[in-house]
Amino acid sequence: MTPLPAEFADLEAFADKWCLASEPERYTARLSSSMHDLQAFYDAMEPRAAAAIDYCDRYPLDGMPEAVVNLMHLIYSFVNVSFPVEVWLQPRVPDSGSAYFTCFLEPTP
Amino acid sequence: MPRLPKPTDDSISPDFYELEREAIFKRAWLNVGRVEQLRKTGSYFTKNLNVANASIIVVRDRDGEVRAFHNVCRHRGNKLVWNDFPREDTEGFARQFVCKYHGWRYGLDGTLNYVQQESEFFNLDKGCHGLVPVHCEVWAGFIFVNLAKEPEQSLRDFLGPMITALEGYPFEQMTERFGYRTEVHANWKLFMDAFAEFYHAPVLHAKQSRERYAAAGQKLGFEAPYYRIEGPHRLVSTAGVRNWEIGEDAVKSSEVLTRGGLFGPWDKPELGDMPPGVNPGRCSPWGLDSFQVFPNFVILIWSQGWYLTYHYWPTSYNTHVFDGNVYFLPARNARERVAHEMTAVTFKEFALQDGNTLEATQLALETRAVGRFHLNDQEVLLRHAHKVVADWVDEYQIANGERG
Numbered sequence: 001m002t003p004l005p006a007e008f009a010d011l012e013a014f015a016d017k018w019c020l021a022s023e024p025e026r027y028t029a030r031l032s033s034s035m036h037d038l039q040a041f042y043d044a045m046e047p048r049a050a051a052a053i054d055y056c057d058r059y060p061l062d063g064m065p066e067a068v069v070n071l072m073h074l075i076y077s078f079v080n081v082s083f084p085v086e087v088w089l090q091p092r093v094p095d096s097g098s099a100y101f102t103c104f105l106e107p108t109p
Numbered sequence: 110m111p112r113l114p115k116p117t118d119d120s121i122s123p124d125f126y127e128l129e130r131e132a133i134f135k136r137a138w139l140n141v142g143r144v145e146q147l148r149k150t151g152s153y154f155t156k157n158l159n160v161a162n163a164s165i166i167v168v169r170d171r172d173g174e175v176r177a178f179h180n181v182c183r184h185r186g187n188k189l190v191w192n193d194f195p196r197e198d199t200e201g202f203a204r205q206f207v208c209k210y211h212g213w214r215y216g217l218d219g220t221l222n223y224v225q226q227e228s229e230f231f232n233l234d235k236g237c238h239g240l241v242p243v244h245c246e247v248w249a250g251f252i253f254v255n256l257a258k259e260p261e262q263s264l265r266d267f268l269g270p271m272i273t274a275l276e277g278y279p280f281e282q283m284t285e286r287f288g289y290r291t292e293v294h295a296n297w298k299l300f301m302d303a304f305a306e307f308y309h310a311p312v313l314h315a316k317q318s319r320e321r322y323a324a325a326g327q328k329l330g331f332e333a334p335y336y337r338i339e340g341p342h343r344l345v346s347t348a349g350v351r352n353w354e355i356g357e358d359a360v361k362s363s364e365v366l367t368r369g370g371l372f373g374p375w376d377k378p379e380l381g382d383m384p385p386g387v388n389p390g391r392c393s394p395w396g397l398d399s400f401q402v403f404p405n406f407v408i409l410i411w412s413q414g415w416y417l418t419y420h421y422w423p424t425s426y427n428t429h430v431f432d433g434n435v436y437f438l439p440a441r442n443a444r445e446r447v448a449h450e451m452t453a454v455t456f457k458e459f460a461l462q463d464g465n466t467l468e469a470t471q472l473a474l475e476t477r478a479v480g481r482f483h484l485n486d487q488e489v490l491l492r493h494a495h496k497v498v499a500d501w502v503d504e505y506q507i508a509n510g511e512r513g
Contacts, residue, residue: 023287023453023454046362046363046366049363049366049367050366053366053367053443053444053447056443056444056447057442057443057444059443060442061440061441061442061443061446072443072446072447075367075447075450076447076450078363079363079367079447079450079451079454080454082361082362082363082451083454083455083458086361086362086363087361087458093458093461093462094462095462095465095466096461096462096464096465097465098294098465098468099291099293099461099464099465099468100291100461101289101290101291101433101457101460101461101464102289102290102291103287103288103289103453103457104288104289104290105286105287105288106287106288106453107285107286107287107439107440107446107449109446
């Protein structure tokens with residue numbers, strides 16, 4: 001099980017699937033999810049995102065406990081699924097059938 | 110400059126592509142990276158420049174200088190530096206370069222230092238068998254190479270005053286980087302075309318913006334307020350009515366939460382005074398400057414205190430590799446980091462839309478069913494881009510007696 005800070009136990013149902021350390025993993029999870037699943041994750045995160053960012057902000061970026069890093073990854077996944085839910089109404093960018101864009105470098109965490 | 114038609118043959122002809130390789134990519138200065146990729150003595154990266162039929166090693170030597178060499182062992186021509194897959198680029202740290210084949214060793218300055226069983230060679234002069242150097246110069250931390258035997262211009266002269274006036278922008282401080290790559294099934298110039306005008310923005314990206322922002326864009330025509338052409342290089346600046354300034358219904362709820370988006374982080378970092386080359390049209394409000402550095406390099410500076418680079422590396426007449434890099438000042442806390450994440454993800458969503466349109470354009474152009482295309486005023490930079498390419502090819506052909 002992927003631990004989250006105790007204050008965010010309500011998001012634990014999503015942790016195993018969405019606490020992903022890299023953008024390629026998050027994007028792949030998004031494309032392989034149904035809109036129903038994306039919407040459920042988004043709906044759980046949206047009211048909690050402000051509190052989650054506040055919480056992570058109490059820790060230095062280079063000294064976050066594992067559970068806080070997991071929460072950061074959960075926020076990044078929320079960012080990623082915001083496009084299908086708020087904009088595209090489908091997991092994939094419209095008309096992007098054969099296009100891909102590989103993220104080969106990103107900051108940690 | 111021709112108003113029309115846009116030449117189409119330059120994007121669908123294998124013969125023209127071969128000319129571009131010789132006339133442009135073996136003559137122009139090419140950006141291959143930044144000095145931050147070479148942090149200390151012995152830091153190196155390799156770069157396959159298939160378009161110029163070259164593979165190079167870029168390294169920081171013992172004097173702190175950035176140097177470039179052809180990535181070819183002088184013994185029997187083995188590719189010197191590679192890992193696992195000879196066609197893939199690599200990077201790392203080395204005290205010397207050792208050939209995987211017969212163990213010849215080269216110093217960071219390219220000198221051949223050691224030959225396995227040297228006595229078995231006949232009169233081998235190690236002093237004449239260093240790595241073959243490639244002309245390499247650094248401007249504002251950007252590393253450029255030139256594959257000509259003797260470049261026709263210094264890097265500084267090539268870049269010209271419009272680009273060198275960016276000196277002083279804190280590129281070197283913006284070390285938080287997101288890197289993206291894709292292979293696009295379209296001629297390299299078609300992607301440059303896509304980012305050279307904003308005529309497409311309210312249509313192609315209509316869905317991506319909230320309805321009210323998209324409608325405002327379509328009504329106004331999304332026209333850029335400033336264009337500039339200097340030598341082979343180009344600039345377009347946009348006015349910056351940022352979506353959050355229009356009203357809450359022009360932004361996504363996740364943008365409000367993360368305080369980031371297409372324009373960048375909503376909270377602009379303090380960068381100090383800008384050099385005169387930034388927003389030279391003095392646009393107010395100002396959104397971004399997109400500097401297209403000939404032939405295939407773009408520096409895109411956003412008013413919100415971050416920048417992008419694009420590289421278009423041709424791999425054939427109808428394919429190219431696109432590299433997009435997003436650079437920020439390192440996030441100081443989780444809040445800034447999350448705003449960067451939203452910005453980088455938004456960049457990718459836009460680029461995916463742009464990318465797929467190009468394949469469709471390439472396919473349609475290749476049918477040759479239509480040969481004349483009309484460009485409007487906002488597409489002035491496209492006209493220039495294709496004209497400069499044609500000019501460099503003409504010049505080359507005349508100089509080589511291939512044309513009178």
